[in-house]
Amino acid sequence: MEDGRPRPSSRRRRPAAIRKFAKLPSVARIDHLECTKCGASIDATRPQTICPKDGGVLYVRYKLSALKPKFTTASLAGRMPTMWRYAEVLPEAEPVSLGEGFTPMLRSREFPNVYIKDEGLNPTGSFKARGMSAAVTMAKAYGLKKLAAPSAGNAGSALAAYAAAAGLQAYIFMPKDVPLANRVECETYGANVTLVDGLISDCARMVAERKEKEGWFDVSTLKEPFRVEGKKTMGYEVAEQLGWRVPQGIIYPTGGGVGLIGMWKAFQEMQDLGWIGAERPQMIAVQAAGCAPIAKAWDDAKPAAEFWPNAATLAAGLRVPKAYGDYLILDILKKSGGVALAVTDDQIMDAVREWGRVEGIFAAPEGAAALAAYRKLRASTFFGPDDTVVLFNTGSGLKYLDVIEDRKKSEHRLAPASRQIGGIIGPY
Numbered sequence: 001m002e003d004g005r006p007r008p009s010s011r012r013r014r015p016a017a018i019r020k021f022a023k024l025p026s027v028a029r030i031d032h033l034e035c036t037k038c039g040a041s042i043d044a045t046r047p048q049t050i051c052p053k054d055g056g057v058l059y060v061r062y063k064l065s066a067l068k069p070k071f072t073t074a075s076l077a078g079r080m081p082t083m084w085r086y087a088e089v090l091p092e093a094e095p096v097s098l099g100e101g102f103t104p105m106l107r108s109r110e111f112p113n114v115y116i117k118d119e120g121l122n123p124t125g126s127f128k129a130r131g132m133s134a135a136v137t138m139a140k141a142y143g144l145k146k147l148a149a150p151s152a153g154n155a156g157s158a159l160a161a162y163a164a165a166a167g168l169q170a171y172i173f174m175p176k177d178v179p180l181a182n183r184v185e186c187e188t189y190g191a192n193v194t195l196v197d198g199l200i201s202d203c204a205r206m207v208a209e210r211k212e213k214e215g216w217f218d219v220s221t222l223k224e225p226f227r228v229e230g231k232k233t234m235g236y237e238v239a240e241q242l243g244w245r246v247p248q249g250i251i252y253p254t255g256g257g258v259g260l261i262g263m264w265k266a267f268q269e270m271q272d273l274g275w276i277g278a279e280r281p282q283m284i285a286v287q288a289a290g291c292a293p294i295a296k297a298w299d300d301a302k303p304a305a306e307f308w309p310n311a312a313t314l315a316a317g318l319r320v321p322k323a324y325g326d327y328l329i330l331d332i333l334k335k336s337g338g339v340a341l342a343v344t345d346d347q348i349m350d351a352v353r354e355w356g357r358v359e360g361i362f363a364a365p366e367g368a369a370a371l372a373a374y375r376k377l378r379a380s381t382f383f384g385p386d387d388t389v390v391l392f393n394t395g396s397g398l399k400y401l402d403v404i405e406d407r408k409k410s411e412h413r414l415a416p417a418s419r420q421i422g423g424i425i426g427p428y
């Protein structure tokens with residue numbers, strides 16, 4: 001080294017995107033970043049990814065006790081109806097906002113005590129807007145210029161939109177069979193799109209291989225700390241919209257699980273702020289039967305999930321064969337007295353139609369999986385009719401017109417044959 005001092009052996013060379021960042025943002029509100037595996041305290045004044053020691057996901061920690069006297073539930077009155085109303089527990093930087101968050105909490109017309117949190121009304125039509133608003137806000141504050149992410153679709157759309165709004169470049173890797181809307185959106189927002197013949201895990205590998213050389217900062221799910229911060233605002237909103245009560249259950253369509261992880265973090269923060277007590281909702285992770293690594297790990301009582309081979313489901317956002325934060329998701333399910341379960345694509349499509357017909361909500365297949373799960377949990381008496389349960393519709397069905405139309409065509413093709421042979425399909 002030029003100064004002759006030995007470099008600590010554990011210190012890794014920083015990626016080019018981080019080495020080049022220009023200015024230090026004000027992070028006064030943030031105390032530090034904390035590793036969720038080893039508890040290490042990490043500096044937030046420069047861009048960070050994961051724990052350098054063990055690859056653990058990093059949580060943003062605030063000085064909540066200092067905030068507590070002034071940041072009260074009453075202080076929210078009259079604030080803007082976006083996720084930035086909770087500014088004190090979000091990054092301290094000029095928000096890159098397109099009006100995300102504070103989505104409607106709709107009372108179900110079918111089930112008394114069930115609420116539908118309609119995230120389809122976010123910018124770019126999904127809850128991914130929240131995470132990307134926070135991540136791009138901090139990326140801009142850190143002076144980063146090029147952001148890259150693998151995406152099942154909606155995260156790509158959101159990154160592309162927020163990068164455009166921030167004047168940054170986005171590099172997005174998506175499976176080639178991603179819903180059409182996602183590809184068209186990303187291109188319209190001026191992102192650099194690569195369609196990959198594979199799954200999101202293959203896309204993630206491509207980003208990881210190229211980021212150093214290209215100078216990209218990787219905003220992959222849970223590989224930077226701020227997407228969780230954006231998504232956690234769903235937890236704040238659930239409590240605020242229910243009058244500072246938490247529901248008995250929250251059903252969350254889980255791919256990478258960032259929303260579930262974020263909401264759980266939010267409940268602890270709200271307790272530390274004195275906004276709620278120690279009560280917690282039972283957190284329910286719903287996955288698609290064709291890609292259910294978390295549900296399988298849950299059934300097998302494992303603390304982490306295994307890679308799910310040949311992942312296949314029409315709910316593109318749930319086609320995540322291995323979640324980076326699997327250990328966090330499984331721990332939350334356990335601590336909350338929740339459960340992970342899988343529903344089939346047929347059940348998902350039935351739920352899309354039911355929500356459309358009965359509630360007037362055109363849900364993303366991922367979101368409709370929450371209704372399919374609720375039905376199962378009611379049938380098994382896990383939830384009773386008096387339990388207040390919040391179902392997350394994570395996106396708008398308008399983003400899946402091609403997927404839904406294709407599905408309809410294949411159902412029509414199969415219907416006559418299934419009738420002829422008494423409901424059993426095949427062999428052909």
Ligand SMILES: Cc1ncc(COP(=O)(O)O)c(C=O)c1O
Pocket residue numbers: 126128152153154155221253254255256257258259260316317318364366367394395396
């Ligand atoms: C509409 C929708 N719902 C749910 C998910 C899963 O989200 P998470 O990765 O936070 O579990 C996705 C991910 O792409 C999505 O697009």
Ligand SMILES: [Zn+2]
Pocket residue numbers: 035036037038039040051052053054055056
């Ligand atoms: Zn660590």
